[in-house]
Amino acid sequence: MPTSQLTFRSATGTDVPGLVALIESAYRGDTSRGGWTTEADLLEGQRTDPDGVAAVVANESGRLLIAERDGELIACCQLEHRGDHAYFGMFAVRPTLQGGGLGKVIIAEAERTARDAWGATEMRMTVIRQREELIAWYERRGYRRTGELTPFPYGDERFGIPQRDDLEFELLVKPLGG
Template sequence: MTGLVPQVAGAADVDDLVALIESAYRGDASRAGWTTEADLLDGQRTDADMVAEMMALPGSVVLLLRDEAGAALATVNLRDLAGGTVYFGSFAVSPRGQGRGVGSALMDAAEAFARDRFAAERMRMTVIDQRAELIAFYERRGYVRTGEREPFPYGDVRFGEPRTDDLEFVVLVKEFDPQAV
């Protein structure tokens, strides 16, 4: 990665965030990258109202990484769940930034931000169980499966239209080394 630094996103960034998240996960454009969910879900991944709601949640911060030209390149939502746990979600890297270290660099920055801002001791995330390659990426980054599962929000088209009836989320957690600063 080129040393770009993520910034805290604001209301003016909502449309760019929606376009970025959609490009990473849904539709034909997402097939250019490896994070696509297009084989599992049709429809949208998010919309402007959902992004605005996410940004407005107490303890929620959206980080946005833009490239040298100012285009949205990667994003992640961090939400303080209390007790030293921060939720890591809505992680998206533009297909044009995938495979270049952008995602890993943003994860590093997000984890540091969570430790500094929220005194995080651990990160928690959910991933669709069928996303084996994505889960393997997170496991290489130190996240482990907890054994917990959460239901997919079937019937809520705001999260997409499932192509199968067996989707569910697995929970992954990364514990931070208390000696690391």
């Protein structure tokens, strides 16, 4: 897919319903199995909800970056300015478009935005450590595993219903060159 057809912008409140649908489709349920980023074998239930997405959109120290092609929402990611670094999360690409290089373009734009808008020198993210294929994808983009683990929020169904009892998040980091 030619990247010249992509446009990027910050999300607004009117984007929330479409963003929730995109994020859910990339991570949960049968639709997510059309791509390779599904968490459906690890988690059931919701990945996010309108209130959670609206909070990210309204956060003054961040933005929810949207990628559109011909006016159609096809990908998004959260960026949050946290001092000398930026946090990257809520990354979703429409399942039918996964595997074609779009994710690489989105993450590169997120890194550029964090560096240029905030002077961030590092990007950080947390990934479920059992998602080895996804972590390997991030490693190929220059992220490194830190071994720093945080527990999954068991009992909080806003983050999904775990299908196993050993889920943890691992911190991944990447220096952002100037």
